[in-house]
Every structure is written in C-alpha cells, then in structure tokens.
Amino acid sequence: MDVELIINGEEKTASIPPETTLLKLLREEFYLTGAKTGCDVGDCG
Numbered sequence: 001m002d003v004e005l006i007i008n009g010e011e012k013t014a015s016i017p018p019e020t021t022l023l024k025l026l027r028e029e030f031y032l033t034g035a036k037t038g039c040d041v042g043d044c045g
Contacts, residue, residue: 007032 005012007030014029026032038044 001018002013002015003025005014007026012030014025016025016029023035023037026035
C-alpha cells in the first residue's frame with residue numbers, strides 16, 4: 001500500500017504492508033523516534 005504524508009512540513013511517501021501502524025511507519029521508516037506508543041492493548045482512555 002502506498003501512503004503519502006506531510007510530516008513537519010515535508011511531503012513523504014512510503015510503500016508499506018496494510019497492517020503497518022502509523023507509529024511503526026514514523027519510527028522505522030522515517031526515523032522519528034519521538035513518537036511513542038501509549039497502549040498496545042486498546043483498553044486505554
């Protein structure tokens with residue numbers, strides 16, 4: 001799946017599997033490690 005994003009004012013594109021989360025994309029593809037997971041279970045909030 002191809003995605004197009006604007007991150008920090010820059011256009012970014014990536015080709016990723018459909019099950020990839022936004023967090024994984026930001027951290028592993030664009031090396032934006034400031035993004036953190038809040039809850040992996042889905043019961044938070």
